[in-house]
Amino acid sequence: MSVQLTSPQFKGNARRALADPQLQKALGNVGQNFVEKRRQVAAKLPEFDALCDAARDLKDHTLAHLDLYLEAYERRVTEQGGKVHWAVTSAEACHVVLDICKRVGAKNVTKGKSMISEEIGLNDFLAANGISPVETDLGEYIIQLRHEPPSHIIAPAVHLNKEQIEADFRRAHQSLPPGRNLEAPTALLAEARSVLREKFLAADVGITGANFLIAETGSSVIVTNEGNGDLTQTLPKVHIVLASIEKIVPTLEDVSTLLRLLARSATGQEMTAYTSFSTGPRRSGDPDGPGEYHVVILDNGRSAMLGGQFREMLRCIRCGACMNHCPVYHAVGGHAYGWVYPGPMGAVLTPALVGIDKAGHLPNASTFCGRCEEICPVRIPLPKLMRHWREREFERHLAPAAARWGLGIWAYFVRRPRLYRLVTRIAMRTLSLLGSRRGRLKWLPLARGWTRHRDFPAPEGHTFQSRWKRRARYMP
């Protein structure tokens, strides 16, 4: 795995992100655009909630029969002249792609946006082997120029401002006149369009991801707004699709149900500009299209997830709504999460794929406000799954010593109710006396992490239990 993992340093990442004014300005765009547009477009479709239930059920059905649908899918791809390659690990998937590129003598490789490619670290791997793929999604292209990972699963460059992108283009496109005006976003887009047009036309191999793989027809589906994925899969002589096992959907009807939810949840559109269904290589008589069609199906830990508490996470259709609605993501952005999948979905998925020992901070970086679960189009109970990770962390003694120690003391007292009542009564009285003047405490033993940033409201002097008792006495 060549993608640098910085999830273990989440706390430091988050602190830096909060102190970065550029990033904070850029993150302001997430809440305003995505959230409001999604709300409007979902409100316009009375069947939206029913579709979410249907999507959950159809995903559950598919996962319960995943082996059979994978086999059916493979048969269909093969019948149409395509080839399916299986990969247990990231490294295997990278080698499959490299071997194909080498065999056809690829010099120029273009790529459509693919999170699986980020997950397996494909770009760095190919570069180390003498092949420099070019990202063609505008956001991915920008972050490739900056050697950064994406900070959002559908808007990879959402952490950047126009001025930063302009500086990157000036640095990368040295052959263009230095005095050109790149102030307007349209000028930046036009420049990227013309630079990348050359790359599209020169490519020998095009690599895309897949939003869905359809078992009924052996098709791969990509959903884009730019059209870059389509040029990537249409122009070169070889098309390679990268997808993970849970991308399988049984039928064209099933994929239609999911497509009614995907764009609405992701960008607040009724439908993206392009939804393309590729089935095998160029047919006889076809004037265009790739001569070879390959699909690399990656497991990378997912088949193991199927068996346990985290199976529901495999329903995810990568719409990004959970991060768009997450207060923690809004505050720290995607890079702080330290791997390719940020936000609530990343907080559940990353520990499953890289290990809870390395990504333990992520399921803890949540306020449990529950908005992610509310808006998830396939109804993944993200907070519950994060809680499962916290439990596992605790069981495996990975939780910080102070937390374990604190919980240990608490457990001692709650198992002794009389002692518990006595101790809490004394504590409440003391705290009330200490804070009586201002009604707030500036400092609290064992809770400095809290009081460093805000005051703690002082208790009024009675415990909940004693008040409850008194209340009960007045009841008829």
Add this chain to the structure above:
Amino acid sequence: MSARDTVLASVRRSLGVTGREAPRRSAADDRLSRHPRGIIPKRGKLPEKQRIKLFCNQVEDAHGTIEQLASPEQVPAAVAAYLRSKNLPMSVRRGSDPRLEAIPWQSEPTLEVLLGRSDGNELASVSHALGAVAESGTLVLASGPDNPTTLNFLPDHHIVVVDADDIAGDYETVWDAVRDRFAGKLPRMINWITGPSRSADIEQTHLLGAHGPRSVHVLVIGKP
């Protein structure tokens, strides 16, 4: 063990199955062969007149433009007028789809009509859609010897002709038409196109004309 066998074995271990259980197999086979429909939004089930109206509105909502013509004979003049309105040279490229072949292009003598795939040098193309979906204003195009995919993506302006009779309410109706036409298999490429190419990758600002066409113009034939 091959990677394939390892993955499938691991999936089965997690699910606690062998893969040979008859009820599971028939559940999957059944879904694949019967392909039951899911929930179809009410707006996907409107009567014809309202359906076409919804389609037109949705195309415009997706930043496309649309025009209704009484017959295919009017296409050349409409194409020429569109090119003029955009200040484009009088030239288009198209595939040799029989429905496009039947159009009397010579009725517009100043319009140059080239045939075949795009190499990225033309400014405008004309395609014929296999169908369309009213609920989202989506055009459905299929690749084939007479319908190059490159015409959908490389030119700056994409003009798409669709018969009013082929405008369905929902996606599912179009899938059935595709199954009928291609004997249960899909052509190499099915493109759903909903408005022109766009990007919001720079500060979430919505910009048209990213890598594909900057404009999509739809000509609906019949039943104006």
